Structures are given as C-alpha cells and as structure tokens.
Amino acid sequence: MALAYRERYGEDPAGCWRAPGRVNLIGEHTDYTGGLVLPLAIDHACYVAAGPAPGTRTTVGTLWGGDDGPPPPVSFEAGHIVPGDLTGWAAYVAGVVWALRERLGDVPGPPALNLLIDSEVPVGAGLSSSAALECAVAVAVTALVRDVDPEGPARDLTPLDLALVAKRCENDFVGAPTGYMDQLASMLGRPGHLLYLDTRSLTWEHVPFDPAAGGLQLLVIDTRAPHALVDGEYAVRRATCEQATRMLGVGALRDIGVADLVGVLARLPQEMMRRRVRHVVTENERVRAVVALLRAQRDLRALGPLLNASHDSLRDDFEVTVPHLDVAVDAARSAGAVGARITGGGFGGSVIALVDADRSEAVATAVREAFAGRGFAPPAVFPVSPGAGAGRLS
Numbered sequence: 001m002a003l004a005y006r007e008r009y010g011e012d013p014a015g016c017w018r019a020p021g022r023v024n025l026i027g028e029h030t031d032y033t034g035g036l037v038l039p040l041a042i043d044h045a046c047y048v049a050a051g052p053a054p055g056t057r058t059t060v061g062t063l064w065g066g067d068d069g070p071p072p073p074v075s076f077e078a079g080h081i082v083p084g085d086l087t088g089w090a091a092y093v094a095g096v097v098w099a100l101r102e103r104l105g106d107v108p109g110p111p112a113l114n115l116l117i118d119s120e121v122p123v124g125a126g127l128s129s130s131a132a133l134e135c136a137v138a139v140a141v142t143a144l145v146r147d148v149d150p151e152g153p154a155r156d157l158t159p160l161d162l163a164l165v166a167k168r169c170e171n172d173f174v175g176a177p178t179g180y181m182d183q184l185a186s187m188l189g190r191p192g193h194l195l196y197l198d199t200r201s202l203t204w205e206h207v208p209f210d211p212a213a214g215g216l217q218l219l220v221i222d223t224r225a226p227h228a229l230v231d232g233e234y235a236v237r238r239a240t241c242e243q244a245t246r247m248l249g250v251g252a253l254r255d256i257g258v259a260d261l262v263g264v265l266a267r268l269p270q271e272m273m274r275r276r277v278r279h280v281v282t283e284n285e286r287v288r289a290v291v292a293l294l295r296a297q298r299d300l301r302a303l304g305p306l307l308n309a310s311h312d313s314l315r316d317d318f319e320v321t322v323p324h325l326d327v328a329v330d331a332a333r334s335a336g337a338v339g340a341r342i343t344g345g346g347f348g349g350s351v352i353a354l355v356d357a358d359r360s361e362a363v364a365t366a367v368r369e370a371f372a373g374r375g376f377a378p379p380a381v382f383p384v385s386p387g388a389g390a391g392r393l394s
C-alpha cells in the first residue's frame with residue numbers, strides 16, 4: 001500500500017490502517033430493534049494509506065476494481081462536503097469525513113488528505129465491505145486529525161465513537177438504514193472471539209470462539225447472488241418492526257419473552273407482521289442460547305440446531321432469503337454441515353456453514369454441484385476465523 005501510495009502521490013503516506021469485514025454467527029435483523037447480535041470480525045480487510053495533501057481538495061483513489069480496473073479517483077472539499085454531494089463507492093469515504101466533522105465540530109485537522117484504498121472484502125457478498133471501508137477511513141482520518149492537534153477533541157474518540165461515526169455515514173450520507181452490528185463488529189473485533197453486542201445499551205462482551213480447537217471450521221459461501229441494502233426491502237422490514245413495536249407499546253421487541261409470544265402476536269393486526277415479530281423475538285432467544293452454550297464450553301456442534309433454526313426463521317417468517325441462499329444452506333446441511341444459515345441482511349449475499357474440518361471439502365463440493373444443477377454461477381467458498389478489529393498497520 002505504502003509503495004502504491006508513493007507512486008501515486010509522490011511521497012510516503014503518514015500511515016496505513018485496516019478494518020475488517022464481518023460475518024454474523026447469529027442474531028440477524030435484530031440490530032435495529034434494540035436486540036442482540038453475535039458477529040465476528042473476519043481476516044479479510046479493507047486497507048487505507050493516507051496522508052495530508054496540499055491545497056483544499058481531498059483525493060481518494062482505489063486499487064480494487066472489476067474487469068475494467070480501478071475506478072477513477074474522486075476528489076472533494078473535506079470542509080464542505082454534505083450528504084447528497086457524492087454517490088457510489090466514494091460516498092463511503094466522503095461520508096465518514098462528513099460524519100467525523102459533525103461529531104467533532106470544526107476540527108483543525110489537515111484541510112486536505114490523500115487516500116489510497118484497497119480491499120479484500122468482496123463487495124455485495126453480505127460481509128460488510130462497506131463497514132470495513134468506513135471504519136478503515138474513520139481510523140485513518142482520526143489519526144491524521146490527532147497528528148495535527150494531539151490535544152484536540154479527536155484525542156478522546158473511542159473505538160465505539162468511531163463505529164458510530166461510520167454508522168452515521170452509512171445511514172445519513174449513503175442512505176442505507178442499517179443497524180449497529182457491522183461497524184461495531186469491524187471496530188471491536190478480537191481474534192478468537194465473537195462480539196456479543198447488545199444494540200440497545202451498546203454494551204458488549206467478547207466471547208471465546210475457536211472452531212478449530214473442536215475440529216470444526218466456519219465456512220463462508222458467497223453465493224454471488226446480487227444483493228443491495230439500499231433497495232427497499234431492508235427498509236420495509238425495519239419499518240414493519242418499528243410499527244409493531246409502537247402497536248404493542250413495548251420499549252423494544254426484545255422485551256417480549258418467547259413464553260408470551262402467542263398472546264402478544266394475537267394483538268397484531270396482520271399475519272405478515274406477526275411473523276416478522278416472531279422472527280425477532282425467537283432470534284434474540286437463539287442468540288442468548290448460543291452464548292449460554294459457548295459460556296458453558298459445550299461442544300460447538302450443539303450450536304447446529306440453533307443456526308439452522310435461525311435460517312429457517314429468516315426464510316419463513318422474515319422472508320429475506322432468495323433461492324441461492326436456500327439452495328446453499330440445504331446443500332451444506334445435506335452434505336453433513338453441523339449447521340448452516342444466511343449471514344447478513346439477505347436478499348443475496350453469503351451463507352455460513354459450521355462444518356467438521358474433514359467434511360469441509362465435501363460440503364463445498366456439494367454446494368458447487370447444487371449451484372451447477374440450478375444453473376447458478378459458481379459460489380466462492382472459504383473458511384473464516386475471528387480476527388482483530390480496525391487499527392493502524394504502520
């Protein structure tokens with residue numbers, strides 16, 4: 001990165017930073033209803049090399065790109081950028097600069113920056129490539145602001161603050177109404193651990209998770225089905241949950257116990273809304289059950305039925321799966337996966353499968369064959385393990 005930066009901008013960067021993507025083990029579509037999630041930062045990350053620039057325009061270049069190579073660099077006035085000024089990939093960068101300015105007030109940071117970005121997190125795979133980009137930019141820009149003004153307001157920003165800056169970019173600059181999970185997982189991930197996050201109190205605990213020690217592997221199956229959160233369905237799910245919360249007069253859906261579910265659901269007017277609420281309530285319960293199993297240091301194979309139940313609930317009650325996801329899950333289970341479920345927002349993206357390490361190849365082959373049989377493009381299958389959250393590389 002440093003070399004490519006030097007070639008492009010003619011000097012060394014002030015530093016290089018990274019922030020990872022994430023997979024969610026369980027707790028899906030609960031993070032915008034004050035619920036519980038259990039993601040892990042993965043070892044695939046986004047990288048940013050950055051330094052101060054002359055003049056007033058911030059320039060952002062990338063090293064990644066599709067068949068046509070990297071998109072052209074984008075530049076903007078860091079001091080004046082506001083939502084609506086930029087769309088596309090550069091909005092995730094400019095939006096962080098904007099959100100940081102909003103958070104800090106008029107910061108006497110460098111008036112202009114040069115940034116160069118690369119990423120290993122596949123875009124559109126449901127692995128939070130956008131949160132990885134936002135968080136990498138957030139840690140990089142904050143560090144540069146601190147360099148200029150070590151005693152200024154940026155000094156006290158915590159990793160949680162930076163995650164919230166990144167989330168603000170996603171919600172209010174990019175315009176995707178996502179919850180808390182992705183940016184907090186990217187900022188707060190810890191090797192060998194899951195992030196057990198309460199999205200109401202914004203408190204968390206790192207829970208040890210070491211599939212390899214139990215002879216297991218966590219596989220990601222990127223179905224390569226198209227996926228777009230800015231599309232309406234995610235927002236519709238969120239709005240339905242918010243409406244149900246108001247109708248039921250509860251502070252948050254997580255306040256509903258599974259034991260009370262039948263009585264509570266009877267108070268909702270529509271079948272569709274009842275199913276959405278049933279998913280959220282039972283999913284929070286499954287997260288608690290998974291954490292209890294992990295804390296009791298039970299064999300990780302005991303997680304299988306809970307992972308499977310989560311997927312089935314997202315398919316039947318929350319209706320966020322698509323054929324690619326269901327075919328991958330069914331094929332993985334038939335080939336002997338301990339458990340398999342969608343990860344992330346759905347409508348495309350990835351599936352995770354917890355598998356015995358010696359079944360890993362058989363599961364991958366079964367999914368590839370099932371995809372070929374349905375005429376789907378081949379999926380990408382790779383193992384992941386819990387990695388570190390965002391930070392400085394050099």
Ligand code: GLA
Pocket residue numbers: 024027028029030031032178179180181182229344345346
């Ligand atoms: C997307 C969003 C997250 C979360 C998941 C579903 O990944 O960005 O905030 O809502 O969907 O669990």
